[in-house]
Amino acid sequence: MNLTLRIWRQSGPQDKGRMVTYQVDDVSPDMSFLEMLDVLNERLILDGEEPVAFDHDCREGICGMCGLMINGNAHGPQRGTTACQLHMRQFKDGDTIDIEPWRARPFPVIKDLVVDRSAFDQIIAAGGYITAPTGSAPEAHSVPVAKANADAAFESAACIGCGACVAACPNGSGLLFTAAKVTQLSLMPQGQPERYTRVIGMVDAHDEAGFGGCTNAGECTVVCPKGIPLSTIGRLNRDYLAATTKRGDTPGT
């Protein structure tokens, strides 16, 4: 099939950026979306142009490095699918496809479709862990974990940190990402001792990084390639409320 691509080109953080139109022909429906961009880039290089920069690594939907706005949808039209696993059979001959980077204040564009998501790492560093220095762990079976809790924790732990939730949110909120980790760890008995300091630390880091607040728009969960549910944010809010009450603070400040 033959496609028209309109791609965001931006040479660097200082450049204003613009949409540029390209034609790509003979696209096979068995190609992945990124393989289709590979084809374009190979041609651009031979034509003496700069190839389109985009982030990607595992190309099997798990590393979370790829992230493209495709026709205004984070990761494109197929639910539960990262851009790297999206295949061209989801499109048809003659389609025009807009491809843009994630757009959010805490995710500045580095070049073309590549953005800086290090704010996510800062949120984890502020409490998204269980303190368990190597060597200090008790025997694994000393603490049973109810299967339902372990399974629910896994559902949240499946987050790949791609940032689609932020890109889709009208407020640029990173709360689905934050809540996924809070939920995972607060469901595990091992996570209880730091449960309330964790949620405060992570939410504070989230706010400091410039992410917006959650207004339950729910766009995040729709685009999440791993299906992290909106209810995790409810759980985060409950823990946050409890934590701030314990701390004697006013919630929401």
Added chain:
Amino acid sequence: MDLFIEGDPIADTRAPDGPIETRWERRRFEAKLVNPANRRKMTVIVVGTGLAGGSAAATLAEQGYRVKSYCYQDSPRRAHSIAAQGGINAAKNYRNDGDSVHRLFYDTVKGGDFRSRESNVHRLAEVSVNIIDQCVAQGVPFAREYGGLLDTRSFGGAQVQRTFYARGQTGQQLLLGAYQALERQIGLGNVEMNARHEMLELIVVDGKARGIVVRDMVTGEITCEFADAVVLASGGYGNVFYLSTNAKGCNVTATWRAHRKGAYFANPCYTQIHPTCIPVSGDHQSKLTLMSESLRNDGRVWVPKVKGDDRSPRDIPEDERDYYLERIYPSFGNLVPRDIASRAAKNVCDEGRGVGPTKLGVYLDFADAIDRLGRKAIEAKYGNLFEMYERITGEDPYEVPMRIYPAVHYTMGGLWVDYDLQSTIPGLFVIGEANFSDHGANRLGASALMQGLADGYFVLPNTIANYLAAGPFEKVDASHPAAVEARRDVEDRIQRLLAINGDRTVDSFHRELGQIMWEHCGMERSEAGLRKAIDEIRALRDQFWQRVRVPGDGEGLNQSLEKAGRVADFFELAELMCIDALHREESCGGHFRAEHQTADGEAERDDDNFAYVAAWEFTATGQPSVLHKEDLNFEYVHPTQRSYK
């Protein structure tokens, strides 16, 4: 000119002797320690943030060292360990099915086709139990039974259920555990994290590894970074084949640059071809996707009995199907080790019985399991894998059997290390897939995660102290001649790549190199093929340096430039892999030489002549490498012909 020169033998002088189950304990006791006050004065560079590098960086920082960590991805959480699906082995014997440290040790030595070190493998089996404890304490959501205890399953090459798992995303969950421990240390200011940085050279001062040259992939800035010791945890080199299950960015540059500076490269030809990957669909293919080995617990592998049978698989009656693994290997059936399953798939396809549009595929069929356990149970176990398969192929594996074919997955070879995981360059330690140490000629499923975390959490943090006890070493800065030279080499190379401005892209060269390697240094190798490959690689490498086109400049994000540097190193590695494969006149594990097989087509080892590690020393570009042999001695597991029948 000879392809190589034989040099002096090499030996692992760090492994204690005595009863094998006491060796690790003794080494830990005899190794020197560094007192906590002195740890703060020392810096360790860790390159790579996968299971090995992430866990090592976190643990060293917990111990009080200052750590500088580097990864090429935009976050340490994205290292390719994240893609490991099936599980992690540990000798917990929670199933009461006869498992033990000794059995895991035995299975791993045997699974590696008797080409690994007994001492190393025993240590790995010993610490395997601590890894599970550690990960559970971190909150890793392993699969559990209804009673709240950990669930396990079977993997290839074992008759016990010792594989712990988190659905089909075990690597992700273990990596996130290590990543979170690392982020905690970053938050505490104990680790300086440098994402989107690529190591391009090793700095060796007075014979010791003292630093690295890195390129900031965003700004293009090249800097020299220094430390008291350098740890490489940069993963494997499967991408030399272009198509593999590795992430696109996985590369050999860190280890290859160290090799050129004096670190021996061991057993480069030992490559693992994974039997269950989604087949190639066309020329545009950029990578291959693994379908977890765990699927072989419930899926049955088959092809039609007669060649050219083009019927839909559901129309082929039971008695016209050949469940060839169950037929040839009745005691292990579909759970034979990877090398054996891969070669069997190749054989049936070579006979013309392959399936799918390219005829390079076999069926992995879940119909029986769905009948037996119900669709819901299969969904719970493998749901995410089935979805992934459907997204990629457009076919529903609940309805039609999956089509699978072998693909390059893991490299057992890597930089040579002693029992302390130290390379032949003092102060340069190598952990995880980047070293060669524990898997011999074939790695068992669910053992890569085990080794990465064993090295990073438990082995290196103990052994590196023995080296650092002599530190802190004399301060070095960027004005040191060794640093100036290393930096200039990096800059010259970048300028050279940018200046060629030829008429072919980096990817076109990489693809062609990959085809040569897959054809001649893949699942089956022969003398004639390997010699041909060496000639072709050299010719293509010359073409690369004359005709490659790298657009843009070195002053910012330039993904073509990054790829060009990596492919240039793959060219050099590819040649050494072929030479290693050519010199090893036997078949063992993932290394199958057509000339060396038994009457029924199984690998034929030659223990009299080849029971050694081949450690290669770099001499100079274009000059033959020097082969150093490390004899392997087997005191506990007597080498036999591996039988899974």
